Amino acid sequence: MAGCLAIPVGFVRYLFKKMWRKIIYVFAVADAANLISEYWHRAYLLDHMISAGHLEPEADSDRAIQVFMQTLREVDTGALVFLAREVIAGTARVLRLLMRAGRHGSMAQTESISDVLRYHWGAAERALMETASRYNELYVNWPGEESS
DSSP states (O other), rough: OOHHHHHHHHHHHHHHHHHHHHHHHHHHHHHHHHHHHHHHHHHHHHHHHHHHHHTTSSHHHHHHHHHHHHHHHHHHHGGGHHHHHHHHHHHHHHHHHHHHHOOOOOOOOHHHHHHHHHHHHHHHHHHHHHHHHHHHHHTTTOTOOOOO
């Protein structure tokens, strides 16, 4: 009798483990995508600040940093999550991609990844430019400060 019960219990346990791993994987990918999207916004905004000269020694870098932090609190950094998910999904295929590239030529295989990024880049760039625009708006109108 115990042997007959062991099979269904073992099967349920196996299914539970598989489902649990998938759930954890989905949450991990979602978290990683959010973090990558936020990182891209930070990096783009820092590049914008440097290009604008707001971090030069003679500039008011304290003001620029305060505006930077305020901008990141206000903007939707999740706007690039779709692209981050594509990048993360692509990393799972890297080993297979490298193996195929060795057999069929690297250019043909790596073009598929760049095509995904190129296809989505317009929307990604618009989201990043909106962040820079919001930064500029806050920088000019920062309370108690004159714009430089």
